[in-house]
Amino acid sequence: MSDDQTPTRExxxxxxxxxxxxxxxxxxxxxxxxxxxxRARLAAxxxxxxxxxxxxxxxxxxxxxxxxxxxxxxxxxxxxxxxxWSAIAAALVLEPTWKRAVLAKLCADAxxxxxxxxxxxxxxxRLAPEDEEARAALARAAxxxxxxxx
Amino acid sequence: xxxxxxxxxxxxxxxxxxxxxxxxxxELDLALDAADGVAARALELVLAGEAxxxxxxxxxxxxxxxxxxERRIExxxxxxxxxxKIAEEQANKSxxxxxxxxxxYIGAALATVAAVTASVVSFGAASAPSIAAAAATWTAVAxxxxxxxxxxxxxxxxxxxxxxxxxxxxxxLQADVLAGNDAIAATQEQLAQTQTFAQAVVDTEDxxxxxxxxxxxxxxxxxxxxxxxAR
Numbered sequence: 001m002s003d004d005q006t007p008t009r010e011x012x013x014x015x016x017x018x019x020x021x022x023x024x025x026x027x028x029x030x031x032x033x034x035x036x037x038x039r040a041r042l043a044a045x046x047x048x049x050x051x052x053x054x055x056x057x058x059x060x061x062x063x064x065x066x067x068x069x070x071x072x073x074x075x076x077x078x079x080x081x082x083x084x085w086s087a088i089a090a091a092l093v094l095e096p097t098w099k100r101a102v103l104a105k106l107c108a109d110a111x112x113x114x115x116x117x118x119x120x121x122x123x124x125x126r127l128a129p130e131d132e133e134a135r136a137a138l139a140r141a142a143x144x145x146x147x148x149x150x
Numbered sequence: 151x152x153x154x155x156x157x158x159x160x161x162x163x164x165x166x167x168x169x170x171x172x173x174x175x176x177e178l179d180l181a182l183d184a185a186d187g188v189a190a191r192a193l194e195l196v197l198a199g200e201a202x203x204x205x206x207x208x209x210x211x212x213x214x215x216x217x218x219x220e221r222r223i224e225x226x227x228x229x230x231x232x233x234x235k236i237a238e239e240q241a242n243k244s245x246x247x248x249x250x251x252x253x254x255y256i257g258a259a260l261a262t263v264a265a266v267t268a269s270v271v272s273f274g275a276a277s278a279p280s281i282a283a284a285a286a287t288w289t290a291v292a293x294x295x296x297x298x299x300x301x302x303x304x305x306x307x308x309x310x311x312x313x314x315x316x317x318x319x320x321x322x323l324q325a326d327v328l329a330g331n332d333a334i335a336a337t338q339e340q341l342a343q344t345q346t347f348a349q350a351v352v353d354t355e356d357x358x359x360x361x362x363x364x365x366x367x368x369x370x371x372x373x374x375x376x377x378x379x380a381r
Contacts, residue, residue, distance in 0.1 A: 029214065036211035043197050047189075069196055076192040084192075099195050110188045137198060141191045 009093045012062050021060040031061045039070055047077035058087070065094035072103050081110035098127035098134075102142045 021031050038054035041047075054071040061067060072088035075081075085107040092100045105120035125145045128138055139145070 033211040033214040039197070040211070042193065073192045073196040077189040079189070081188075102195055103192055106188045106192050137195070141195050 008089055012090055012094065016061075016063040026060060028061075031057060031064070034060065035064060035067045035070065038067070038074070042070060042074050042077070047074050050074040051078060058090075062090075063094060065091045065100075068094065069100055069103065072100075072107070076103070076106060076110065079110070081107045084110075096123075096127060098124045098129065098138055101127055102138065105142050 021028075034053055034057040038050050038057055041050035041053060051071065051074040054067055054074055057064065057067040058071055068087045068091035072084045072091060075084035075087060085104065088100055088103045088107060092104060101120050101124035105117050105124060108114075108116035108120055121142045124138060124142045128135055128145070
């Protein structure tokens, strides 16, 4: 990731160091359970409920990239691309994946930032997996590798 | 279309058509439809394979989460204690302490600048081993700080302090002083840039801590919301 993401990484590290989950008596399995509940709510189409639970999960486990990713998706579903980007940026600095790059692209799309959208599309393809099925999913979500229309 | 229309039970897929723009739809309708398209693609992405997501696993997670949340009621004192501790720690920390927390090497670098300055100023009196040690420290810190050309110059200057300590003369001393000053100036500039960068880190940390404190203050509410959602 670029240097301008280092403050985010350091901030997340500092936040994680607070270890709020342990301070309130939770173990990792319990924190993961919150993420699972949030994911289920998102799958059920309850974006606001998913957002609430996933915010809580991220608060408890700021180093859980998947929770941030799901939170970003929930916020996109709530048409809050700015807030979605904050969550997706956290997921990206914790662990960049093609899915997160596509989510970043979708945030840029929702904000009408075409140049950023194109950069994230390229980033997503750079992180693209070998597996054909996943590549097809990537093409559906972000557009083709050669930059054609999505 | 609202996102509540999206449900796994309905075999939702981003490739399936979302609501068609209404006949004679306004620009707002079209914009909302486009936003739904973005949301739909995001959800397809993160929920890939969700169709196989076992109900049992979800129920188990919900039960665990609910149980944990209910148990939290007994943990209220601990939360308050943590909140107080965070607030106290932050109140008692100076900016420089926070800075050192974020970048431990800055403190070391500042100390080394002081050490090199001292060794240049008191060159004649300083013993060779102590200067060599300062130079070695300088080398390590300069590498850690990744100061590029400035660091390379500093290392060279530092090495020279040690090697020339036994047979220095006025010319060499002057050259070393100048080289040392250049290195210090370059490093100070580097540190100034680093401080700006570190300030951003501290700001981020502060923002996150403030958010954490706000969440902690509202933990009861967060728990209530989370439990109601988990039912």
